[in-house]
Amino acid sequence: MIVGIDLGTTHSLIGCHDATGPRLFANALGEFLTPSVVSMDASGQVVVGQPARDRMVSHPQASVANFKRWMGSPRETRLGAHSFRPEELSALILRSLIADAEAALGERIDEAVISVPAYFSDAQRKATRAAGELAGIRVERLINEPTAAALAYGLREKADGARFLVFDLGGGTFDVSVLEMFEGVVEVHASAGDNFLGGEDFLDLLEQACRADLKLADSALDASQRGQLRRRLEAAKRDLGSRGQAQVELSLGDRQLAWQIDEDRFARLADPLVQRMRAPLERAMRDARLKPEQLDEIVLVGGASRMPLVARTVSRMFGRLPLRHVNPDRAIALGACIAAGLKSRDQQLEEVILTDVCPYSLGTEVARRDERGRVVTGFFEPIIQRNNSVPVSREETFWPIHERQRQLQLDVYQGESPLVEKNIKLGALTVDIDPALPIAQNAVTVRFTYDINGVLQVEARVHADDRRYELLLEQNPGLLDAQQIRERLAALNDIKIHPRSKQENLAVLARAERLYEEHLLARDQLQEWIARFRAALESQDDALIREHRREFARALDTLESA
Template identity: 75%
Template sequence: MIVGIDLGTTHSLVGCYDGQGPRLFANPLGSLLTPSVVGIDGDGHMLVGQAARDRMVSHPAQAVAAFKRWMGSARETRLGERLFRPEELSALVLRALLADAEAALGERVHEAVISVPAYFSDAQRKATRAAGELAGIRVERLINEPTAAALAYGLQDRPDGSRFVVIDLGGGTFDVSVLEMFDGVVEVHASAGDNFLGGEDFLDALQAACLADLGIEAAQLPAPQRGQLRRWLEAAKCELSQQPEVHVAGRLGEQPVDWRIDQERFARLAEPLVQRMRAPLERAMRDARLQVEQIDDIVLVGGASRMPVIARMVSRMFGRLPLRHVHPDEAIALGACVAAGLKARDRRLDEVILTDVCPYTLGTEVARRDERGQLLPGFFHPIIQRNSVVPVSREESFWPVQEQQTQLSLEVYQGESPMVANNIKLGELALKIDPRLPLAKNEVKVRFTYDTNGVLQVEATTCATGQRHELVLEQNPGVLDPQQIRQRLAALAALKVHPRERQENIALLARAERLYEEHLPAREQLQAWIARFRAAVETQDDALIRQHRRDFERALDTLEPA
C-alpha cells in the first residue's frame, strides 16, 4: 500500500487513494490533524502529536516543534538524554502517521509519497527522504506542496492551456507555483517561496504586540508561561479570521492578562510579513513570463491562508478572489493521496504526468578579468537555471586561467547570488590538465544533469585527453549519509515509544498536566482527577479505562471547553 503524507511544520496528515477517492485517516484522538511536535515524558517515553504539544506548554524543555524548518541542516535538539536531528524528529511523526494508516487500512504500508515545499533545497529534500527511511518506509516520490494542492482541486481535469497560481502559506513555510495543464501534463512553469515565513511568524508579531501593550519583557516570563501565552494568542489569531475583535484574558503567574486586538490592528502588525509574500509571488510570475490577466485561477491553501489579510493581498494583486473551497489544512494531504494513487497506477485515475522544476540555480565558480586584465575569482556561473523543468541536462565549456596550469578545480554551487561566497557549495572535482598545451587547447566540457529524484550528476571531460570525471551529488552538507542513517535507525528502534492504543490516555494526561500548570486555583482538584485516572489505567481493564476517560474528559472540559 502507498500512502500520501503532508509532513507539515505545524500539523501532519496521512491518507490514501481508494474507491471513494482521496481519504484521510484520523489519529487515536479522532482528529485528521496530528501536531508535528515531539516530546518526552517523565518516564523517558517519547510523545508525538497532541500529547507532545501539551507537554510543550507544561514542560517546554521536554518538547520540540517547527523542526521542519531545520531539515537539511545538522542542527540537533536535546530531549531527555539524547540529541535528535530534524530527520529523526520527522521520522517519529511519520511513524505515528503510519501507525494510524495501518490501523485504518488493516495492512502494512510500505511506501509513501510525501509533500515538500516547492522551494525546498536539494539538502532539504534528501533529508525528507532520509526521515522516511528512518521511519521504515520507502519514499521514491516527493511532490511539491503547490502541485499537490492543484491535484486536490482537480486542476488536472481542466481544459488544456489552463494556467494556475497555487499559493501555500503553512505554519512555517510559504510557497507559490505557476502551473499549466496541457495534454495530460501538469507542468510547473515556476516556483518561488520563503522557507522561513509562515503562520508562526504572524503569531510572533501578535505576541510581540501583546507583550509590549502589557509592559512585559518576554525574557522575564518563565518558559511555561510563554508557552501558555502563545497558546492563547494562537487561538486569538484563529478567531480573528472570523471575528472583528478578540479578547485575551487570563493570568500568567501573578500577572493578569487583559488584552484586546481587532482585525485592523492585526493587519497593520502583519503588513511587513504580507509584503515579504509579494516578492516570491512577483518573482514566480516573472520567471513564468506571464501577466496576471493570463492566469485562469488562483488557489489558496495552507492553514495560515485563512487570515483575511492574505486573501485581501492576493485579491488585490491578481484582481480576483482566490479559490478556497477545499479545506485549507487538508488540501495538500488530499493531493498527496492522489499522487500516491497515480504512483500506484490506480485504474480509477486518468494518467497525469506531474513535472517538477529545479528550485535553485546550479552552477560552478569561475574567475573573470577586469578592465585591466586582472583575474577576479569567486564569481558564480549558472549552468542549470532555477525553474528549469526536470529532468534537465546542460553542458558548457571552461578553460584554465593560467599558462602551465596543471589542475582545474571544478566547484559546484547552488544559489541565486552572483558571488559563490553567498551560495551553497555542494561538491568539488579536481581535474588534471596538460600544462604544455596552450590555454585554448585545454578545454574542459562540463555537463550538469538533474533528475526527478533530486540527484545532481556532474560530468567533466578534458577534450585534449578524452579523460572523463564524474561527481554524483546524492548527499549535501548537513544531510545524513547511508551509514549514519543505519546508525540512527538502530538508535530510534531502541526508543521507548508509547503504543498507538494508549495515545488517548497519554494525550489526556498531558492535557491535564498543562491545565495544572495554567489553573492555580484548580490544582488540588486536578491532582485528584489525575490520580483517579492513573489508577484506572493501572487496572488494564479497557471498559473501566474508557468510562474513566469519558469522565476525565468531561471534568477537564469544565476548566477548558474542548
C-alpha cells in the same frame, strides 16, 4: 502499499488513494491533523502529536516543535538523555502517522510519497528522504506542495491550456507556483517562496505586540508561561479571522492580565510579512512570463492562508477572489494521496504526468579577468537556471585561467547570487588537464543533469583526450550518509515510543497537566481527576478505563470552555 504524507511544520497528515478516491486516516484521537511536535516524558519514552503539543506548555524543556525549518542542517535538539537531528524528529512523526495508517488499513506500509515546499533546497529534500528511511519506509518520490494542491483541487481536469497559481502559506514555509494543464500534463512553469515565512511568524508578531503592551520583558515569563501565552495567542489569531477582534487573558503569578487586538491593528503589524509574501508572487509571475489576467484560477492552501489579510492581499494583487473550497489544512495531503495513487498506477485515476521545476539555479565557480588583466575569483556561473522543467540537462565549456595549469577545480553551487560566497556549496569535482597544452586547447565541457527526485549529476569531459569525470550529488555537507543513517536508525529503534493503543490515555493526561499549569483556581479539582484516572489505568480494565476517560475528557471540556 503506497501512502501520501503531508509532513508539515505545525501539523502532518497521512492518507491513500482507493476506489473511493483520496482518503485521509485519523490518528488514535480521531483527528486527521497530527501536531508535528515531539516530547519525552520522565520515563524516557517519546510522545508525539497532540499529547506532545500539550506538553509544550507543561514540559517545555522536554518538547520541541517547528523542526521542519531546520531540515537540511546539522542542528540537534536535546530531549532527556537523547539528542535528535531534524531528520530524526521528522522520522518520529512519520512513524506515528504510519502506525495510524496501518491500523486503518490492516496492512503494512512500505512506501510513501511525501510533500515538500517547492522552495526546499537540495539538502532539505534529501533530509526529508532520510527521515523516511529512518521511519522505516521507502521515499522514491517527493512532490512539491503546490503541485499536490493542484491535484487536490482537480485542476488536472481543467481545459487544456488552463493556467493557475497556487499560493501555499503553511505554519513555517511559504510557496507559490504557476502551473499549466496541457493534454494530461500538469506542468510547473515557475516556483518561488520563502522557507522561513509562515503562520508562526504572524504568531510571533502577536506575541511581540502583546508583551510590549503589557510591558512583559523576556525575564517576566518562564518557558511554561510563554507556552501558555502562545497557545492563547494562537486561539486569538483564529478569532481575528472569524470575529475581527480577540482578547487574551493570562495568569501570571497572582496577576490577571488581559490584552485586546482587532483585525485592523493586526494588519498593520503584519504588513512587513505581507510585503515578504508579495516578492515571491511577483518573481514567480515574472519567471513564468505571465500577467495576472492570463491566470485562470488562483488557489489558496495551507492553514495560515485562512487569515483574511492573506486573501485580501492576493485579491488586490490579481484582481479576483481566490479558490478556497478545499479545506486548506488538508489540500496538500489529499494531493499527496493522489500522487501516491498515480505512482501505484491506481486504475481509478486517469493517467496524468506531473512535471516540476528546479527551484534554484545550479552552477559552478568561475574566475574572470578585470580590465587590467588581473584574475578575480568567486563568480557564480549558472549552468541550469532556476525554474527549468525537470529532468533537465545543460552543459557549458570552460578553460583554465593560467598557462601550465594542471587541474580545474569545479565547485558546484546552488543559489541566485552572482557571487558564490552567498550561494550554497553542494560539492566539488577535480579534473586533471595537460599542463603542456596551450589554454585554448585545454577545454573542459561540464554537463549538469538534474532529475525529478532532486539528484544532481555533474559530468566533465576533457576535450584533449576525452577523459571523463563524474560527481553524483546525493549527499550534502551536514547531511547523514548511508552509514550514519544505519547508526541513527539503530539508536531510534532503541528509544521507547508510546504505543498507539495508549495514545488516548496519554493525551487526556497531558491535556490535564497543561490545564493545571494554566488554571490556578482549578488545581485541586484537576489533581483529584488525575488521581482518579490514574487509578482506573492501574486497574487494567479496558471498559472501566474507557468510561473514566470519557468522563475525564468531558470535565476537561467544561473547564476549558468556562
